[in-house]
Amino acid sequence: MTQHENRTVRHPLVFRRVEVLEVTDLTPHMRRIVVGGPELEGFHSASPDDHIKVFFPNADGEFVTPTLGPDGPVFPEGKAPSPARDYTPRLHDADANTLAIDFVLHGDGAASNWAAAAKPGDRLAFGGPRGSFLVAPDFDHYVLVGDESALPAIARWLEEMPAGQKAIVLIEVPEEGDQQALATRAEADITWLPRNCGHPALGTLLEDALAGVSPAGDAFWWIACESARARRMRIALSEERGVPKDWIRATGYWKHAG
Secondary structure (H helix, E strand, O other): OOOOOOEEEEOOOOEEEEEEEEEEEEEOOEEEEEEEOHHHOOOOOOOOOOOEEEEOOOOOOOOOOOEEEOOEEEOOOOOOOOOEEEEOOOEEEOOOOEEEEEEEOOOOOHHHHHHHHOOOOOEEEEEOOOEEEEOOOOOOEEEEEEOHHHHHHHHHHHHHOOOOOEEEEEEEEOOHHHOOOOOOOOEEEEEEEEOOOOOOOOOOHHHHHHHOOOOOOOEEEEEEEEHHHHHHHHHHHHHHOOOOHHHEEEEEEEOOOO
């Protein structure tokens, strides 16, 4: 068995204030917001599944972000902290000093409501990424599995894959209209799985499709979706199919509240 060396690198935590430059609807449930500004200088994201902590205005319309203390982030006293959510840095253009973030429009919520109303000139704050997980480049196959919340990371990963790399991709989306044209130089087999009114936390489209995936050689399995579903797929791979745990990265990108 080949020893594939995944590794994690840490980055200094920097909080930034930026301005919305462009707003584009990619699909009915995905909106791209491009931000920029002087504080974006020096931003770096080393891995497709990096995440940044995005802060939204609090109930008073203020951005109340933490400073980094000896025991972690500390918010100023007497003010309501800004709501925050994790997002993938979808596309960073260092020359243009811009960063694209793709937001899922899913109804109520601090992030979705802000993104649905965002317009050029609006302000945003974010911190990170604090670290990057670098997957070994020598696997025979890369299996990428996720719902719409993982689509920005999957799309970025496919864009960054070199020619000749083999990928099997399973993407669950709300409806057929949420499919995107994904650019890649890799040899990628992409399967779209529209829920068509199915519940994003209770369905098994990804699980059923994953059960039929049998890549040749050594494969790295990347999974991101609702937390309980990601956990079940990880267990199925490691305990039922015997995939080494270091060859699996399964992350809950959101959690069903029901």
